[in-house]
Amino acid sequence: MNTIQNDTIIALATSSGVGAIAVIRLSGEDAIKIVNQHFQSKFGNKDLTTVKSHTIHLGNIIDNTRIIDEVLVSVFKNPNSYTGENVVEINCHGSVYIQQEILQLFLKNGVRNANGGEFTLRAFLNGKMDLSQAEAVADLISSNSAASHQVALQQMRGGFRSEIEKLREQLLNFASLIELELDFAEEDVEFADRTAFTKLVNEISAVLKQLIDSFALGNVLKNGIPIAIVGEPNVGKSTLLNALLNEERAIVSDIAGTTRDAIEDELIIEGVAYRFIDTAGIRATKDVVESIGIQKTFENIEKAQLVLHLIDASKIDSLQQQITELKEKYPAKKILTIVNKADLLDNNQITELNTNYTDLIILSAKNKTGINELISTLTQLANKGALSNNETIVSNSRHFEALNNAYTSIKEIQQSIDLNVSTDLFAIDIRQALFYLGEITGEVTTEDLLGNIFANFCIGK
Structure with a gap:
């Protein structure tokens, strides 16, 4: 599952059932070419493969000479699309019959039904977003309040990723110097400034603790x-x-x-x-x-x-x-x-x-007197100060677990420094901390991890 497939996938991007309109999404190297074969423009013989990216075109979806529906087709060319691939979105009328006719037309012509979350998985694998942002997409879809929406939106925009990347980059720089010292162990040379390294580890510890503590708020705002x-x-x-x-x-x-x-x-x-x-x-x-x-x-x-x-x-x-x-x-x-x-x-x-x-x-309660005072007290208990100040708030239990593991490794590094333990021993803890931080953003992944995350996504996203 963690390899990018070049086939073209299709799914209904809007809710199933009858509506005013429905959106059918395709993604893949041949997505534009395949749709073009069944698109008849209202304005001349327009070729979708030669139009500019991020443009919308009015026409009919046809099966040979039969018109299925009058549609608007949006074209997004790689790499500037949601998935990083060629993407086409077909806005058709919301009849279930029309939706199925269009879906079946493309399925008969070499397109595959998308798995749950496969569009977002491709976006992750193509470097359009990191893993924490991909997970935020699912949280954004399922958000049912302004607070849960704001937390998910902030994460999807990369606020959390920025925090983690900064910590990981700083730690990685020192880890490189520590590894260099191990290569020259016989010369007893120190490349990493121990004072600066101690300061960095203390700063990382404080930031991790703040992120971990934010989970108490983030979890209740989300759920x-x-x-x-x-x-x-x-x-x-x-x-x-x-x-x-x-x-x-x-x-x-x-x-x-x-x-x-x-x-x-x-x-x-x-x-x-x-x-x-x-x-x-x-x-x-x-x-x-x-x-x-x-x-x-x-x-x-x-x-x-x-x-x-x-x-x-x-x-x-x-x-x-x-x-x-x-x-x-x-x-x-x-x-x-x-x-x-x-x-x-x-x-x-x-x-x-x-x-x-x-x-x-x-x-x-019977006369409904004093209810407003109770509601006012409840809003005070939901401390939204961090949310109002746009602070990074952790709401994902997987991130919480990884942060806790990274924090444990950092505390062990601090203890090793205090005890003047040899470099080769606490280098292991540095690698562990880097591993756990990388798990959050997806720099460290496994097929099982990706499978578990994207299995809960809805089809079409």
Whole structure:
């Protein structure tokens, strides 16, 4: 899979199904020539093989003398195309019949169906983008919020690649000098300035740590911030979920134990996706099904980045006890305590709660009062400062793993320098660090790695 094939591939680049228009894409050395054989220009005998690159032409796609459809054909000549090969995009009418007729016409004339992600794979293999940018293409297609879109777009434009290439180039220069020292080991000559090398390793360590730490933000911006809504039965968890979503998503009932399973839905607030999980009420029960639901509640708390802990306003006497019990059970978890059914409280009680508890939200999910305050608190928790400042944010788990491995190698180099270990020993760690950094951008690849990455791409991209 990691060798460039010269055959011409074809795929529907737009979603399958009926639409106003559809786009069919071809790529390969003979793409323009093959399309030209079945293209009849509206303006004279135009030859697509001789037109300028990046031009659009109106005409008919024909099968012998039969007109299949009137189309717009876009021509992109190598190397200035998405794949680095000759590329043709046919804009036809969105009838499924027309789409299939055009696809079948070219498949009968020596063109092959593209595999998932094969256009982007060819772009990578032809040097049009590095591997991190190729992966960002898939993230861009699947982005469902402004934040995930911005992270993917920044990576696709090469922001992350620039950071990695700079680190790798600097480290590679010193690695060359270290290797040179090994060649002249008997002469006991030092080509690499140890002070400058130590400074560089410290700088690389700091940058890697910053990129690794950014994954916590990047991952949730990409996949959504998981928030578990927990509490005893009948505290209003399902009502709160419905109020946040502004729809009747979860069943609301006065009967305890109505929610037996976790109900999950997504809400986008100020460009960030939040995945709210309404869980089964926590209580002692003999009901087998409800017990399973409660066990799932605990599992969802473990997975959540934030826990919304709902407490019934009629039970504020046990407020501190409930807060303490949950925090003792999940000391590392961010927990936001919410007193629901605020209509049961008088002004003095509300004032007292606000005085005694600084990090508390009082609301009525049923009456939808205090919901805006909760939403405002959620947006503050989604720290988008790095995103707003255009800092490089890591959102890909493969990159995160490679960065961690590179960071481990760099820390071992630092330790070797501190212990004055001989050059030949820490040269191994330098090679390892270079290897892991190269894995991110695709300078170091395997067929299995490429297969795994591009297997999840959609056909036509």
